[in-house]
Amino acid sequence: MPVSNYIELTMTEIAALPREGAVFFSAISPIEAHGPHLPVGTDIFIAETLRDRVRDALLARRPHLHAVMLPTLPLGSQAIPPAGSFVLRPQAIEASLLDWGESLRALGFKYWLLSDNHGGPAHQLAIAVAAQKLQRRGFHLIAPFNYEFRHMVAKSAELLDATGLAPDRCGGMDDSHAGTNETSLMRAAHPDKVRDAWKTTGRAKEPPYKPLHRLIHKLGDLCAALGFKDEALDFHFFAHGLAWIQDPDMDAWSGDPSLSEPESGEAMLKFRTDAGLMLLEKALDGAPVRIKPMGWAIRALRNAVA
Secondary structure, eight states: OOOEEGGGGOHHHHSOTTTTEEEEEEEOOOOOBBBBTTTTTTHHHHHHHHHHHHHHHHHHTTTTEEEEEEOOOOOOOSSSSSTTTTOOOHHHHHHHHHHHHHHHTTTTEEEEEEEEOOOHHHHHHHHHHHHHHHHHHEEEEEEEEHHHHHHHHHTTTHHHHHOOOOOOHHHOOGOOOSSHHHHHHHHHHOGOHHHHHHTTTTOOOOOOOOHHHHHHHHHHHHHHHOOOOHHHHHHHHHHHHHHHOOTOOOOSSSOOOOOOOHHHHHHHHHHHHHHHHHHHHHHHHHHHOOOOOTTTTGGGGGTTTT
């Protein structure tokens, strides 16, 4: 089960890698404020944990493959406004991933697993659009979080059944950032990085809806009435997220960190590892992987809303 670090290889060693049997792995997430109890690198730490778990699961099932590790990209769009967050325009993320993917494709490689843990719609859409463009060129950029996060926001039966989590603890709209779910993930994967303030950081206040937010939410209601469930979820999520980040008195977290449990975090890590493995194996078996991330219904506005 060979594993190589790309930046440590010589060009001779890169030329010797199997073109069909090499799978590249990396993580992407922003440096972002996560309340008083989690570090600004929380999304990166979780993304890297999942990257490694999917890699190990894949090699256990397909030991003939060669895993090649790429550096982590500490990049993200729509990080929350409080001081400490680093924000990149979604156009820059899309362009960076296209250029990296094209560089790998030009060398004859075909597969890149990009692990992520950031739910900003413009961020996820930038990744999805880059993946779509690369797929048309015969290169597979697999971004499992775009698939996983839709399950989380939808509080899907598949996710709840697999994890045993309650609907208010699975990373939905009311628990989407540094709350019960994300604190549970960190307590499972990196307990040494979680500050004791998780015990006293209670439920964040709900953001007030202004006329624009109510209008967007009503568009979601209309989609739901017409039977367009995915589109309804996109508009409702966008309305809630926009109200949250536009609130000058916003808390730097959502949900309730004090309800976190490492067992819940481990259950979520398993679900997400299994999802990443499923999508990657689908690509390896020759099937197209098309992931509809949160915000897909408003993808034409992805740069305007960033």
